[in-house]
Amino acid sequence: MHIIDRRLNPGGKSFANRQRFLRRARAQVRRAVREASSNRSIKDAGKGGEISIPAGGVHEPNLRRSSQGGVRDYVLPGNKKYVEGDTIPRPDQGGGQGSRASDSGEGEDEFRFALSDEEYLDLYLEDLELPDMAKRQVAGAHSVQWRQAGFSVSGPPARISVPRTLKHSMSRRIALKRPKADEIEALRAEIERLEREGGHFDELQELRAELEKRVLRTKRIPYIDPVDVRYRRLESTPKPIAKAVMFCLMDVSGSMNEHMKDLAKRFYSLLYLFLNRRYEHVDVVFIRHTHEAQEVDEQTFFYSRETGGTVVSTALFKMMDIVRDRYPVSDWNIYAAQASDGDNTSSDNAVVLAQLRDVILPICQYYAYVEVGMDDEEEHPGAGEPSTNLWRAYRRIPDDQPFAMRKVRHRRDIYPVFRELFARRPEGVAAEGG
């Protein structure tokens, strides 16, 4: 008998099969993920979890007898009162006959299983991309990264690749038939033996000549020749900026109620999740404003109340101050998301517009404005656009700027709006935009 401890074996044996399964059911899983996410709380937005997909798509058909019709015969345990000849009303289809009905296959219409966080996010954020990321990556390429890129015949001694060099050396030695050390050694031993034992002169002579020839050949064909030597070649590539800062701007004046804040929060968390997947490091800065702006922590940002007027430009100035202080444009990708109910002091609109267009947008990767509204607000079908103060002002920002604005009234709109903003655009359009 052997005992083998398999516990330390690498796990995840089913991983490859699981991936195949997910690939197979991708369309359905994606739909299920999108649906599931609409009922989730914000904290779980990026978590994996159980989803269910229609069983049809991943059904494995087989040839089996139908579970209906014909003459059937069951043997069941646990008889209590039946005697021969009794009749039993037929139970409703499917139930009743226990095993017979259910062992005919997967009777369920739904297939339920759990996705890991990673799988979930992948599907959740599939097809989204960060606008203009590529541009900034190259543009900000002050720093350079060295990458291994094959081998070269010249280079500094420190970068000699020993395995590669010896590989070349060996193939050259084999090709040129360089005598091996042990062969020469054997020949020497043979000569010595013959000398000791007084072997035949001719034979000895012959062996000596052979030895000399081989030794000479060994000298002519060096073990390592300069032509064998290879160096590891390095290539410089621009190093992408792997850091992003995300500014969350929100109006916290009295007109913003809990519902609106909740909508804004949802939008911010989506953006955060998304940025987090694209950048190694994401900073979040929360700026709230009434008639003056403050940088605050998350808790205060979402949950404390303020009173005052509404001057949006203060937040924009604050943001620029912070950028200048802490986030040099050359090192950081800058994203901003602004949420507001659209109120602004009329006289401030021109300032906001100028600040945004001339100062902020040129340094931003993307600026999203989300106007939050109430559930019960009238929908404006078709041409209906909100006509708040701020919306009208922002309308005047030219199309070629990295700027987008949307109106959100209900939780369920958040994800579609987000997708719309970050949907992967066809190449041509993207180029125009950049």
Add this chain to the structure above:
Amino acid sequence: MTMLADSRLLFSGPDWDFDLIRRVHEACGEIGIKEMGLDPYPNQIEVITVEQMLDAYASTGMPLFYRHWSFGKHFARNEALYRKGYQGLAYEIVINSNPCIVYIMEENSATMQTLVLAHAGYGHSHFFKNNYVFKQWTDADGILDYLDFARSFIAKCEDRYGQEEVERVLDAAHALQSHGVHRFPRKRMPDLRSEEKREEERRRHGEQLFNDLWRTVPTSGKRKRSRDDDERRKALLGIPEENLLYFLEKTAPRLAPWQREVLRIVRLINQYFYPQRQTKVMNEGCATYVHHRIMNRLHEKGQIDDGSFLEFLHSHTSVVLQPAFDDRRFSGINPYALGFAMCCDIERVCTNPTDEDREWMGDIAGNGDAYGTLRDIWANYRDESFVSQFLSPRVIREFGLFRVVDDEDEEEMNVAAIHDERGYRKIRRALSRHYDIAYRDPDIQIVDVDLAGDRKLILQHRVLDGVLLEETDAERVLQHVADLWGYDVKLIEQDDTGALLAEHAAQPRRPFM
């Protein structure tokens, strides 16, 4: 009191280590082999985690398997059920190989490990080694090597032809796997070890014979076939043939060699599992009976204490629980319960028979050699014959078995037999038929191929008791058949009188090339 107050005790408390497993294995062997006369394979015991158990579940318990999405699907489902607590995991998995591989879970307590070793390492292992169905059909020595070959062959195909192409073939093969077994032994026994060699030889042969010139040789015009050829043609093709996978592997005109090999792999692996489908009740009955005996003897000999004996009984009774038909937990007859009850009953008949037993099982009643009789039964029967020979009236009474006939044409279902003098034989016959795979699986055969005409393949389902095939599934499977065959396919459902009850047809979507 110290832990080793009683030196005969194998262990006390729930903790175990490898040394303990070894001692327990020996102690079980002492009883299993010396007292009961069991003849198991040597055991290889592998300790695994929950995660690995779930992995094993997904690949039908085998330690290695080729890759396919359906295994991922089963894994995902089992995992979800397990994590939510809907489904516990088995304490062990045992593989019919030589040496017999027994997986035991690290979470098990020392008592459970003892139970598991007795159950799998002696019970199942003995059954695998000695039962005639397994001897006839499976090659325990070669299975692991063959699975390894299958896995690498399919991985190579994926590299060469792409995952999706391979998946198409596997999907089709899996759909047909219930009809990919030979039900009757052939002259040549399966020898899985030589399979890999065979595949390699065949390929080398193909490479040697390859000559591009053949492509340029003009083909002669089609020869007219006369009607007389008909019988000969069918004989040449070996139809009617009930092993659909075998037929397609050998004769489908448009399959590439690697595709045939994939069909063959699915077919052979499925053939390996065929005996397990036929001996579920006996296999579990044997293993449960063996662990029950061994645990009882260990307790009698003072090798396990009362506490762990009670722990064993608790787990044993839940394993052999048979809920009644109207119970919420009912899901068919529990093979552990029925098998265990029948084995215990046979023991009783051998040692302490009643008049009824003498009448029903005269040949073994009172022969006094319970272990010998059981060993003989375990070796020479399968579920169907086991039930029809050894299901005694007493067990029928204990289980309260009754037979219900559900005729579509009748208003209500009818109780045809209960556990009384008139019903015993009827129930026994009916239950035996339930375990007859040949009866439970629909009888589908390939009956004709129109090779001279449009190459249409014709399959026939012989309808029994008016039960047709599950329609949507049948259509889907037929689609797979059409894809493999490369031309139109028709499936007709006929009853005994030859009346046509249903007809399905399919055309290849994108033939395999």
